[in-house]
Amino acid sequence: xxxxxxxxxxxxxxxxxxxxxxxxxxxxxxxxxxxxxxxxxxxxxxxxxxxxxxxxxxxxxxxxxxxxxxxxxxxxxxxxxxxxxxxxxxxxxxxxxxxxxxxxxxxxxxxxxxxxxxxxxxxxxxxxxxxxxxxxxxxxxxxxxxxxxxxxxxxxxxxxxxxxxxxxxxxxxxxxxxxxxxxxxxxxxxxxxxxxxxxxxxxxxxxxxxxxxxxxxxxxxxxxxxxxxxxxxxxxxxxxxxxxxxxxxxxxxxxxxxxxxxxxxxxxxxxxxxxxxxxxxxxxxxxxxxxxxxxxxxxxxxxxxxxxxxxxxxxxxxxxxxxxxxxxxxxxxxxxxxxxxx
Numbered sequence: 158x159x160x161x162x163x164x165x166x167x168x169x170x171x172x173x174x175x176x177x178x179x180x181x182x183x184x185x186x187x188x189x190x191x192x193x194x195x196x197x198x199x200x201x202x203x204x205x206x207x208x209x210x211x212x213x214x215x216x217x218x219x220x221x222x223x224x225x226x227x228x229x230x231x232x233x234x235x236x237x238x239x240x241x242x243x244x245x246x247x248x249x250x251x252x253x254x255x256x257x258x259x260x261x262x263x264x265x266x267x268x269x270x271x272x273x274x275x276x277x278x279x280x281x282x283x284x285x286x287x288x289x290x291x292x293x294x295x296x297x298x299x300x301x302x303x304x305x306x307x308x309x310x311x312x313x314x315x316x317x318x319x320x321x322x323x324x325x326x327x328x329x330x331x332x333x334x335x336x337x338x339x340x341x342x343x344x345x346x347x348x349x350x351x352x353x354x355x356x357x358x359x360x361x362x363x364x365x366x367x368x369x370x371x372x373x374x375x376x377x378x379x380x381x382x383x384x385x386x387x388x389x390x391x392x393x394x395x396x397x398x399x400x401x402x403x404x405x406x407x408x409x410x411x412x413x414x415x416x417x418x419x420x421x422x423x424x425x426x427x428x429x430x431x432x433x434x435x436x437x438x439x440x441x442x443x444x445x446x447x448x449x450x451x452x453x454x455x456x457x458x459x460x461x462x463x464x465x466x467x468x469x470x471x472x473x474x475x476x477x478x479x480x481x482x483x484x485x486x487x488x489x490x491x492x493x494x495x496x497x498x499x
Contacts, residue, residue: 162262162263162264163259163260163261163262163263164257164258164259164260164261164262164263164266164291165259165291166259166291166293167291168257168289168291169257169289169290169291169292175289178289179289182263182266182267182270183270183287183289186267186270186271186273186274187270187273187274187277187284188284189283189284189285191250191283191285191286192283192284192285192286192287201249201250201285201307208309208310209309209310210246210307210308210309210310211241211244211245211246211306211307211308211309211310212305212306212307212308213237213240213241213305213306214237214303214304214305214306215233215236215237215240215303215304215305216301216302216303216304217229217232217233217236217301217302217303217304217499218298218301218497218499219232219340219497219498219499220298220344220497221340221343221344222265222269222299222300223265223268224339224340224343224355225339225342225343225353225354225355226335226336226339226354226355226356226357227272227355227357227430228268228269228272229269229300229302230268230269230270230271230272230273230276230302231272231273231275231276231357231358232357232430232499233253233273233302233304234251234253234273234276234277234280234282234304234359235276235280235357235358235359235360235430235431236304236357236381236430236499237251237304237305237306238251238280238282238306238359238360238361239359239360239361239379239433240306240379241306241307241308241361242308242359242360242361242364242365242377242433243316243364243376243377243378243379243433244308244310244315244316244377245310245314245315245316245364245368245377246308246309246310247308247309247310247361247365248280248282248306248307248308248359248361249282249283249307249308249309250282250283250284250285250306250307251277251282251283251284251285251304251305251306251307252284252285252286252287252288252304252305252306253273253284253286253287253302253303253304254287254288254289254290254302254303254304255287255288255289255290255300255301255302256290256291256292256297256300256301256302256303257289257290257291257292257297257299257300258291258292258293258294258295258296258297258298258299258300259291259292259293259294260294261299261300265299265300266300269300276359279358279359280359280361280362281361281362282306282359288303316374316375316376316377317375317376317395318375318376318378318391318392318395318396318436319395319396320375320376320396320436321375321376321392321393321395321396321398321400321436321464322375322396322398322438322464323398323464323465323466324438324439324463324464324465325375325436325437325438325439325463325464326436326437326438326439326442326460326462326463326464327389327400327402327434327435327436327460327461327462327463327464328367328434328435328436328437328442328445328446328449328458328459328460328461329385329407329408329432329433329434329458329459329461330360330363330432330433330434330435330449330452330454330455330457330458331356331408331431331432331454331455331456331457331458332356332408332409332410332413332432332457333380333384333385333407333408333409333413333424333425333427333429333432334384334409334410334413334414334417334422334424334427334429335353335354335355335356335410335413335429335431336355336356336357336427336428336429336430336431336498336499337384337422337427337428337429337494337495337498338353338413338416338417338420338422338427339353339354339355340355340428340495340498341420341495342416347416352410352412353410353412353413353416355430355431356429356430356431356432356454357430357431358430358431358454360379360431360432360433360454362452363433363449363452363454363455364377364433366448366449366451366452367435367437367445367448367449369448370441370444370445370447370448371435371437371438371441371442371444371445371448372441373437373438373441374435374436374437374438374441374445375436375437375438376392376435376436377433377434377435378391378392378433378434379429379430379432379433379434380428380429380432380434381428381429381430381499382428382498382499383426383428383489383490384423384424384425384426384427384428384429384490385402385407385425385426385429385434386423386425386426386475386487386488386489386490387426387489387490388434389402389434389462389475389487390474390475390487390489392434392436393468393474393475394474396464397467398464398465398466398467398468398474399464399465399466399467399468399474399475399476400462400463400464400465400474400475400476400487401462401463401465401475401476401477401478401484402425402461402462402475402476402477402478402487403461403462403478404477404478404479404480405480406459406460406461406462407424407459407461408457408458408459408461409424422494423488423490425477425487426488426489426490426494427494428494428495428498428499430499431454433455435449436464439463442460446458446459446460473486473487475487
């Protein structure tokens, strides 16, 4: 591969090469009107001067860059959109900054940019500002992406894990573990099954459908690193409640379950990038479930558990009830199961 087909240090120098890179690979693929202005910051118009904003930031360092069902570009847009959506906000604007290693093939950069454009269009968000940096060969790992996102609240009622109450139902939008098993299989060249693909996807439209059907929804949470186990433990701690998951109700792709068992992973601790947990009052849970299932990313949604009162002194607050009627603690992950998964 010739130097002209790779990222070189001059692409990050502020030179004409950097300008050409931005124009050809970023602006031409996913440029918005705001991004095309070329200013150091974007001027954004909001609905009203009193509109409340949601703001989030994240960084993406996944390896490999491309995997079954997605890539680092789709992951960056989806993850940022989903962080905004969990708060009940409508995502509107994203920033997107590249830190690229000298030698990155431009063909790979173009594929990443195309994926970013497609995912942003799917989520109906605009990328309005960004940045480009290049580090010397051997000082990075092809490309890292940093994002920030802004959304607006359509309702003044805050969504928070602290809102969970005894009797509430726990909903999950689909099968567990797809992303984590996809990444480890790609990284280690493990051929588990052709139907194991990452679930990475923007879920803001799914969240909006649930809120319309179940306006009293307490909160949303995307079970990314640490998986469902971390999410349930965090929500229980926030609300000073206990939560019990019914193992027989949790949707899992059999191929993913088999791979997790072979690798010695707990399916509840594996990362997901296209799933949403919702805590919903019991009287609205059926409506929320039906709304999830109308979305392409919620076809396998299920009610998987229930919130109960505060745990007895000294006892854990998160549990799994097995098909045999016994219960076990839903342990959080200790240490790092799989680094650089997102």
